[in-house]
Amino acid sequence: MVSIKDVAEAAGVSTATVSRVLSNGQHVRPEVRKRVLAAVERLGYRPNLVARSLRSQHSNTLGLVVSDIRNPFFTEVSRAVEDAAYEQGYSVLLCNTDENPEREAIYLNLMRDENVAGVIFSPTRQTLARIAALDLNFPIVVIDRAAPGIDVDVVLLDNVDAGYRLTTHLLENGYRNIAALCGEMSTTGRERAAGYEQALLAHNLSPSSEHVKYIQPKIEAGHAATLKLLDAAQPPDAILTTNSQLGAGALQAIRERNLNIPEDIALVTFDETTWASLVQPAITLIAQPTAEIGRTATELLLQRIADPTRSTRLVILKGQLLARASSAPRNMQSEKSLRGSRM
Amino acid sequence: MVSIKDVAEAAGVSTATVSRVLSNGQHVRPEVRKRVLAAVERLGYRPNLVARSLRSQHSNTLGLVVSDIRNPFFTEVSRAVEDAAYEQGYSVLLCNTDENPEREAIYLNLMRDENVAGVIFSPTRQTLARIAALDLNFPIVVIDRAAPGIDVDVVLLDNVDAGYRLTTHLLENGYRNIAALCGEMSTTGRERAAGYEQALLAHNLSPSSEHVKYIQPKIEAGHAATLKLLDAAQPPDAILTTNSQLGAGALQAIRERNLNIPEDIALVTFDETTWASLVQPAITLIAQPTAEIGRTATELLLQRIADPTRSTRLVILKGQLLARASSAPRNMQSEKSLRGSRM
């Protein structure tokens, strides 16, 4: 391994000078700089990032701690984070917590041990509540979740607005008996449910707790909960799910019961996924600006790393309602479907 | 920050002893060990992994270098890798190369700079050919791609077999004019195409180069190529795509031309994805054992890290053919569909 010493020797200067050339570049004569760079080139020298990190107490690694990379939302975000990080010379350490507070704690500690420059994190409510007590020595940017009363940078969808718009869209299209399937571990599900309830109230409908379920944000849970809804005495005429996993489970269940969308039941969800637009009818949803979320979170983090004293920012992005056939207006539905519709 | 010195002081021993207690545990009296561990506990000491890595020239970080984490195959694999790595106390550095040899080189160098213990990599053919010349100081396990003539651990689907079985399945179900859309940058597409050609030959059909397209493994490319196929004078009666992105693009195009699957055209692909089973008809495909691939690759890597001299292994896993409605037998297709079928 060629080290800074070898370069110094080859260039006939001290290691300090080599370091100066390679990092800040201050206080070096152009001629010496050229000699050093030539030596670097000739020897194929590459600075050892571990040594640099140890000495300077600052690394070029960011942590990305999400519940599950297989959730398409996080997949997309992680790609954006990695791209943005790479552009600034940072690399990304990836962790999956499964919304498990213990794993979250373990990984945050790991991040500290690894001396990361900062972490982008989608925490559970439990961990968020205790996050100040962990006194981590790196900044955190929270994504996808609200952090009320906590002094931390946050990049977030306007979840209440999104839930409101999605529900209003259903109401305007003639659906009245709307069930909501929400993820249970984060604030996100709750906020989207809040938007849902506000929309109902705005239409003089009273939200019933019967129709709002908080469940694990997994396909299987969405599937099971939907079956239960569909088999109830008073099944809903529309289902809103607050993430794509729940949406996929709901769709499975609807298919299993041989119901038609949207004639028998409408389905709307969150997050643009491959399946939501490929399925027939295509699924109405609120698309999150995942690339922008990832990029913004990374930028906020890097800015905070550069200036730890700056005031924290809360960036709230709007989702985009993609109205598709799965929530088509009731009165525009074909005769065929009315024939087959249940009571 | 509490360092090993503080612990040593608190326990009334030297730093060497603390280190011995915490790493190998050899040559320490039980009583002293207890005192040290108590001090560790009391002070909340956590070893600085950066310092450890610098001194021991060995880290607990693995690299995962894939073309694009958004490809569901890699998403699933990465999750499995992260899980397996975590169980062994390793963390995972994630990179996306977009099948770009330049980015691959940059990231491999980065891995070296970060002093990773090893890398799991799905390389382009170009990089693979030059990989020995890079003389990296860490072991690599190649996934998803063959590495003929290169002395490296590999975990791989039996791609020829998979292509053969998928094509044979189509042939047995009465399809005769089968087009293949293959990813262009890796050996994988080529191998699957080879299986496809072998299957045709086994049925006394001669594969025409007209019907085998090598394109970028992206939805848009699959979409465009499929449109071209469908609009040709002699459109195929079945399309085989060698990855899920191409499959999604093909499905889009088929929908756009208002064709029925499988009556007008059958569609088969690779990789189990959410959409492939949600779409109607469900898509026939070869499911890769992604979890096993990720886990096996991680295990091979860790074993090689532990013993760099062991002989390299080539692990070939079989895919699972999930026959679904998108490739239903021609003679079992309904009348309705025959009515609407093209020439």
Place this chain on the structure above:
DNA sequence: TGTTTCATAGTAAACGATTACAGCATGTCT
């Protein structure tokens, strides 16, 4: 008893960079 062996523990030298400090020119100001 004298010699070896071995477990235990400490001392201090790495690992490969950054950086505080000092030294020496050179230029500027009075």
Place this chain on the structure above:
DNA sequence: AGACATGCTGTAATCGTTTACTATGAAACA
């Protein structure tokens, strides 16, 4: 000319560990 600032460079300390080496005492062995 003398004082002082400024630009360039080298020396050496430092980051927090691991680990080679050494020292000590006890056990084992002849």
